[in-house]
Amino acid sequence: MEHILIVEDEPKIADLLQKYLQNANYHTHWLNTGLGVGEWVRQTQPNLILLDLMLPGKDGLEVCKEIRQFSPIPIIMLTARAEEIDRLLGLELGADDYICKPFSPREVVARVKAVLRRVPLIAADQTQHPPSPNARLLELDRDRLLVRAGEHEALLTLVEFELLATLKQQPGRIFGRDQLMTKVYTDNRIVSDRTIDSHIKKLRKKLSEILPDQELIHSVYSVGYKFEA
Template sequence: MERILIVEDEPKIADLLQKYLQNANFQTDWLANGTEVSAWVKAHSPALILLDVMLPGKDGLSVCKDIRQFSGVPIIMLTARVEEIDRLLGLELGADDYICKPFSPREVVARVKAVLRRWESVTHASQTDTAPGALVLERDRLIVRSGQAEVSLTLVEFELLEILYKQPGRIFGRDQLMSKVYSDNRIVSDRTIDSHIKKLRKKLSDIAPDQEWIHSVYSVGYKFEP
């Protein structure tokens, strides 16, 4: 049974989420304070985290950033702050999805299942692929390697890199990338894709500083070309 960690400081919301997730055959745990999350995740390795943005002790965006220093566990942000910059910031820090309050608990369960399906489709595929230029993707660990150096990617970052590197030289527009990564047809800003690509480039430069793997094509999109 997959284990979902709910990080939410409103007991009524947390209780409602737990009931719906348990009815969907998930095991649930609940934390209400942001300062407790990182240590708990290290100790228990949940399958997914539902993480509220507004928390006592430490806010959800800071918690997300901390977790991404040691884990690629899927994270869905819960937020009542609907400004685009807040959504973008949450994704930029490594979240895999976001849900705006007020929400339907059924929608939350559906999003949890969708993110876990994406996670499984990536990690259960053939374990290692080699891109042109000896860039190696390890799906089972969401790792990318160049030589002896490696770096962890988030699920979205891995999916974007995989899309690009499987067809080197092909130019993908932002709309194409958004539709492939966010298949539920939600409205996602171009800036969200740009933000993910920016972070992905930074991680690739950390393991191969003399290589530029992902190239911008002005006013069109991106392509992978060693």
């Protein structure tokens, strides 16, 4: 049974989320403060975290940043502040999704299912295309959301992993931003071009840390991106 951590300081909201998630056959745990979340995650390793933005002790942005230092566990941010949406998408901190309050608990369950489905979908896609010599520079570890090059490795978020997996499957092929959005956001939401651009920027930075002499993801002006060693 998959384990969902709920970090929410409002008991009524937390209780509602727990009931709906448990009815969907998820095991849940609730924390009502941002303090101690990182240590709890290290020890317990949940499958996904529902993380409120406004928390006592340490806010959700700080908690997300802390967790991303050591874990790729999917994080869905809960927020009543619409102006934070771009940041919560992971442009700066690595969150995998966001939900604005007030929300339907059924929507939350649907988003949780969608995010947890992404990793298996990546694996299925990778089996359809044999790796090329260029693609063999990198090894993708789906279970741990890691990318390796020799003895070096980098931890990716779900979105970053999906982007890299999609580009790497067909080296040299140019993917438009709309195509990448469809691959990454399987629930057909609408996101801006700069969302993909920002994820690609972060992904490039991580790849440069393990392969400093290689530029693997190339921009194609006014079109999109391609993977090529």
